[in-house]
Amino acid sequence: MLIKPAMNLEQVSPKKVSDFIFDRLEEAIILKEFMSDEQLPSERDLATIFNASRITVREALARLESLGLVEKRVGAKGGTFVLPITRNSHLRNRDEMRRNWDSMIEVFEYRMVVEPGAAYLAAQRIKKEELQQLRDYVTASIEPDCTREAFRSIDVRIHLSVAKASGNAYFDHAVRQIRTKINPALDLMPYSDRVKVNNYEAHRDLIAALEAGDADRSRDIMYRHIEHSAEAIRARVFADESFED
Amino acid sequence: MLIKPAMNLEQVSPKKVSDFIFDRLEEAIILKEFMSDEQLPSERDLATIFNASRITVREALARLESLGLVEKRVGAKGGTFVLPITRNSHLRNRDEMRRNWDSMIEVFEYRMVVEPGAAYLAAQRIKKEELQQLRDYVTASIEPDCTREAFRSIDVRIHLSVAKASGNAYFDHAVRQIRTKINPALDLMPYSDRVKVNNYEAHRDLIAALEAGDADRSRDIMYRHIEHSAEAIRARVFADESFED
DNA sequence: ATATAAGGTATAGACCTTAAACCATTCAAT
DNA sequence: ATTGAATGGTTTAAGGTCTATACCTTATAT
Numbered sequence: 001m002l003i004k005p006a007m008n009l010e011q012v013s014p015k016k017v018s019d020f021i022f023d024r025l026e027e028a029i030i031l032k033e034f035m036s037d038e039q040l041p042s043e044r045d046l047a048t049i050f051n052a053s054r055i056t057v058r059e060a061l062a063r064l065e066s067l068g069l070v071e072k073r074v075g076a077k078g079g080t081f082v083l084p085i086t087r088n089s090h091l092r093n094r095d096e097m098r099r100n101w102d103s104m105i106e107v108f109e110y111r112m113v114v115e116p117g118a119a120y121l122a123a124q125r126i127k128k129e130e131l132q133q134l135r136d137y138v139t140a141s142i143e144p145d146c147t148r149e150a151f152r153s154i155d156v157r158i159h160l161s162v163a164k165a166s167g168n169a170y171f172d173h174a175v176r177q178i179r180t181k182i183n184p185a186l187d188l189m190p191y192s193d194r195v196k197v198n199n200y201e202a203h204r205d206l207i208a209a210l211e212a213g214d215a216d217r218s219r220d221i222m223y224r225h226i227e228h229s230a231e232a233i234r235a236r237v238f239a240d241e242s243f244e245d
Numbered sequence: 246m247l248i249k250p251a252m253n254l255e256q257v258s259p260k261k262v263s264d265f266i267f268d269r270l271e272e273a274i275i276l277k278e279f280m281s282d283e284q285l286p287s288e289r290d291l292a293t294i295f296n297a298s299r300i301t302v303r304e305a306l307a308r309l310e311s312l313g314l315v316e317k318r319v320g321a322k323g324g325t326f327v328l329p330i331t332r333n334s335h336l337r338n339r340d341e342m343r344r345n346w347d348s349m350i351e352v353f354e355y356r357m358v359v360e361p362g363a364a365y366l367a368a369q370r371i372k373k374e375e376l377q378q379l380r381d382y383v384t385a386s387i388e389p390d391c392t393r394e395a396f397r398s399i400d401v402r403i404h405l406s407v408a409k410a411s412g413n414a415y416f417d418h419a420v421r422q423i424r425t426k427i428n429p430a431l432d433l434m435p436y437s438d439r440v441k442v443n444n445y446e447a448h449r450d451l452i453a454a455l456e457a458g459d460a461d462r463s464r465d466i467m468y469r470h471i472e473h474s475a476e477a478i479r480a481r482v483f484a485d486e487s488f489e490d
Numbered sequence: 491a492t493a494t495a496a497g498g499t500a501t502a503g504a505c506c507t508t509a510a511a512c513c514a515t516t517c518a519a520t
Numbered sequence: 521a522t523t524g525a526a527t528g529g530t531t532t533a534a535g536g537t538c539t540a541t542a543c544c545t546t547a548t549a550t
Binding site for chain 4: 491492493494495496497498499500501502503504505506507508509510511512513514515516517518519520
């Protein structure tokens with residue numbers, strides 16, 4: 001009985017403080033915790049928030065700026081401002097999606113397992129306040145004056161809130177990670193009343209199942225919801241160019 | 246429609262190269278990639294492997310030593326050697342489990358979702374060589390001369406191999422993470438023929454389902470297998486002290 | 491004009507990491 | 521007993537990262 005230990009040690013490189021700050025701010029922007037044209041906290045405030053020096057914060061901001069995610073303005077009313085996501089910034093275009101389609105599929109596969117699991121747990125534990133917050137999100141998402149970007153932001157928050165309501169840090173973290181990967185793709189999706197209504201109905205039904213404490217139904221609704229989402233992304237990314245919007 | 250952005254920026258601290266090296270080596274030891282009394286690569290070799298300086302490697306090893314995970318010996322035939330896991334080393338005892346039971350439950354919940362998901366995918370993709378490797382593991386695990394530690398090591402490798410066979414890096418990483426958390430608890434479990442046979446049968450049935458390409462059955466077998474495992478751990482950790490082995 | 495609040499810049503010191511060299515210990519071969 | 525080889529133990533110099541602090545520049549409101 002000889003079992004060969006599969007030593008598999010990989011090289012490591014240091015992770016600088018500025019790397020962590022960059023990652024967190026990039027994630028916040030992708031998850032639309034900051035909307036377009038919104039101002040990030042000042043460099044001095046970010047330094048306090050992250051418990052880092054201003055120079056280190058500036059290093060992270062410089063990377064965000066070089067990627068076209070933020071823009072700096074000096075003077076009074078100056079600051080660091082989030083730029084609108086354009087089709088060509090930061091690996092967010094369709095060609096990039098096609099080239100990295102295999103890795104997108106990996107994320108989808110993971111999502112199909114993790115998010116329904118989170119919904120299953122959330123149905124058993126979600127609190128009244130969390131349910132109310134979800135209802136408010138869903139109500140806001142269906143209003144006529146809900147812009148495309150607001151709609152996208154609300155969608156993110158609904159899913160992250162469900163993950164949080166699972167009361168399990170692993171699901172919370174995983175859903176965040178998954179969403180950070182797929183949100184650029186979701187931002188490519190068309191925005192129409194039909195899309196709004198489809199999402200509204202799925203979210204509404206999910207909330208009803210969560211409220212009823214029906215874990216199985218919550219899981220199934222979530223599964224179908226994101227299955228539909230994945231299929232829509234696939235269709236969009238591989239659509240004939242002539243249908244480009 | 247006012248949606249308040251929930252800015253939630255946490256403090257960060259730098260992650261040193263020696264932290265990464267420590268983490269990786271600790272994981273390797275917990276996952277029994279190195280068995281008791283086995284020698285780690287020399288400091289110079291580890292420095293090459295991790296692309297780090299020897300001093301940095303030594304810092305990581307010093308932490309492992311202070312936790313009682315390894316022991317150093319100087320001179321020819323010297324080196325860094327893995328110590329046997331004792332009940333009192335490194336948060337591995339029963340009291341520690343009880344105190345952190347809530348976080349153990351979190352891991353179990355996550356595991357119940359992730360590992361069946363990995364098995365589901367693996368059934369669709371596993372390669373012949375991977376199946377053969379799994380069969381070899383399972384065969385070795387049931388042999389009469391299979392020691393407790395060898396049995397534990399094989400068990401880990403079976404589950405990690407299934408995750409790898411899913412062909413999805415997210416599942417692979419998650420299962421590794423999960424296993425690193427729960428393996429100390431599994432090491433507390435009693436070792437008997439009954440345990441060996443129960444595990445053998447579960448693993449054997451899983452391999453049969455994987456070989457048949459039956460994703461649903463693979464998922465269900467994995468689910469029941471780890472459900473049983475979680476229940477056994479719970480029973481063990483909260484057993485009356487008088488039944489201590 | 492001035493005050494203010496933001497980004498832009500500069501310097502010194504602490505800490506981490508690397509590279510290279512050398513020391514100390516042990517065991518096997520001679 | 522001597523030597524060689526492989527290991528851990530130690531030292532030093534240089535460079536990079538991060539912090540703390542201070543000061544400069546810009547643009548807007550008053």
